[in-house]
Amino acid sequence: MLLGLGSVLVSALLSVPLIRFSLFPLLRRTTELKSSPVGELSEFSSLTEPVMRTIQIGQVDGWRKTISEEIVYVTKDSQGQLRVLTSICPHLGCTVPWNKEKNQFVCPCHGTTFAADGTRISGPSLRGMDTLETSVEQGQLQVRFQYFRQLVSDKEVIG
Numbered sequence: 001m002l003l004g005l006g007s008v009l010v011s012a013l014l015s016v017p018l019i020r021f022s023l024f025p026l027l028r029r030t031t032e033l034k035s036s037p038v039g040e041l042s043e044f045s046s047l048t049e050p051v052m053r054t055i056q057i058g059q060v061d062g063w064r065k066t067i068s069e070e071i072v073y074v075t076k077d078s079q080g081q082l083r084v085l086t087s088i089c090p091h092l093g094c095t096v097p098w099n100k101e102k103n104q105f106v107c108p109c110h111g112t113t114f115a116a117d118g119t120r121i122s123g124p125s126l127r128g129m130d131t132l133e134t135s136v137e138q139g140q141l142q143v144r145f146q147y148f149r150q151l152v153s154d155k156e157v158i159g
């Protein structure tokens with residue numbers, strides 16, 4: 001009787017890691033976002049206007065790995081430091097292109113305009129274009145892509 005109880009207990013204890021391993025993808029709630037390479041740092045040393053780059057975003061959801069693409073702009077802030085902007089309009093999410101003639105970003109949907117560094121100039125958007133976290137690894141500019149809440153004046157990460 002005692003021996004039987006002991007083996008049930010040992011079996012139950014041994015199965016805990018196996019159950020956790022099997023359920024890991026289902027229980028995991030956060031999505032792991034990795035940094036994406038944007039280009040060699042030297043490519044952006046003499047920027048005179050924002051340059052568009054399409055980055056690949058690797059996402060891990062439990063056991064599932066996906067790759068998606070997003071458009072970002074590499075530009076400079078008022079101190080001349082590199083900054084990477086998402087092209088997603090903070091108003092309602094349209095893709096904002098750089099308008100070379102106007103020397104501004106002009107959103108095609110409702111006309112919000114942004115300066116080269118992403119600051120809002122005019123239009124319905126309540127804030128400037130969103131900056132993304134950057135880092136440099138072995139001479140490569142890396143960016144951590146994130147999505148932000150639209151229609152609010154403060155930048156708020158939603159994923």
Ligand code: FES
Nearest residue numbers: 089091092107110
């Ligand atoms: S979506 Fe860009 S101004 Fe409305």
